[in-house]
Amino acid sequence: MVEVSENQSDTFDIGGELTVHRLAYGAMRLTGEDIIGRPDDEDEARDVVRRAVEMNVDFVDTADSYGPGVSERIVREAIDPDEAVVGTKAGLLRNRSGDWIPHGGPDYFRNQVLCSLDRLGVESIDLYQLHTPDVDCSFEDAVNTFAELKDDGLVDHVGLSNVSVEQLDEARDMVEVATVQNEYNVGNRDHEDVLEACEDAGIGFISYFPIGGGDLGDKESVLKEVADDHDATPRQVALAWLLQHSPVTIPIPGTSSVDHLEQNVAASAVELSDDEMARLGE
Numbered sequence: 001m002v003e004v005s006e007n008q009s010d011t012f013d014i015g016g017e018l019t020v021h022r023l024a025y026g027a028m029r030l031t032g033e034d035i036i037g038r039p040d041d042e043d044e045a046r047d048v049v050r051r052a053v054e055m056n057v058d059f060v061d062t063a064d065s066y067g068p069g070v071s072e073r074i075v076r077e078a079i080d081p082d083e084a085v086v087g088t089k090a091g092l093l094r095n096r097s098g099d100w101i102p103h104g105g106p107d108y109f110r111n112q113v114l115c116s117l118d119r120l121g122v123e124s125i126d127l128y129q130l131h132t133p134d135v136d137c138s139f140e141d142a143v144n145t146f147a148e149l150k151d152d153g154l155v156d157h158v159g160l161s162n163v164s165v166e167q168l169d170e171a172r173d174m175v176e177v178a179t180v181q182n183e184y185n186v187g188n189r190d191h192e193d194v195l196e197a198c199e200d201a202g203i204g205f206i207s208y209f210p211i212g213g214g215d216l217g218d219k220e221s222v223l224k225e226v227a228d229d230h231d232a233t234p235r236q237v238a239l240a241w242l243l244q245h246s247p248v249t250i251p252i253p254g255t256s257s258v259d260h261l262e263q264n265v266a267a268s269a270v271e272l273s274d275d276e277m278a279r280l281g282e
Contacts, residue, residue, distance in 0.1 A: 015178035026254030049078035087127030129159035147175035181206035187216035210251035239267035
């Protein structure tokens with residue numbers, strides 16, 4: 001059985017208490033084409049989530065906009081709440097044209113958390129994340145609403161997504177921030193300053209698009225070289241780099257295929273040398 005490596009992946013305590021393996025699973029792809037509607041094979045989608053848990057992947061990340069609502073429901077149908085920590089998000093809409101539309105406000109978030117609670121089949125959400133700041137709703141009002149949801153017992157921990165260091169600092173004045181989820185991978189390190197801020201504060205940094213959607217730009221050639229030396233794939237090396245780059249990174253590679261899932265999980269056993277880490281990080 002392919003499992004998350006205890007030695008390589010390590011664990012992280014989300015909010016100081018939810019211990020998870022740092023190689024997680026992103027459930028965005030458990031939907032139809034363009035992240036809209038139901039997948040062609042819902043049984044296969046549920047199998048992917050179950051297989052992830054079988055391999056000791058114990059953190060699943062989803063959002064109310066994936067489907068919309070489809071991913072959350074499939075996660076609930078696939079696993080019991082005590083089998084994995086589940087993080088979900090609110091603050092983006094998904095329309096039939098495939099657009100991601102920032103949308104939020106106190107009343108909206110209070111309604112959406114109830115929808116997510118129902119779809120996930122839980123009384124409180126392990127990790128509830130503001131999916132993105134919305135120019136039509138003040139960041140302060142949004143974060144304060146998430147803090148109130150936590151105070152009301154509907155949310156155990158609060159996270160942010162797509163934020164800057166300045167926004168993270170502002171939010172931490174209002175609520176304890178357990179995680180930040182930004183795009184980050186070996187080929188796109190635009191949010192290195194946010195990662196460093198998370199390291200300093202002991203906040204989990206959930207890296208989405210951890211393998212760049214298959215496009216890692218000018219890192220492709222060195223990834224292939226390192227992968228060949230490890231009898232691995234470039235994507236596995238990209239995930240291994242994330243795990244070794246920082247003790248707070250939580251990569252969430254997503255897939256709708258059990259085979260691809262198993263390949264991703266195998267990345268936790270790839271140990272890169274200091275020289276390889278330096279070559280990849282240049």
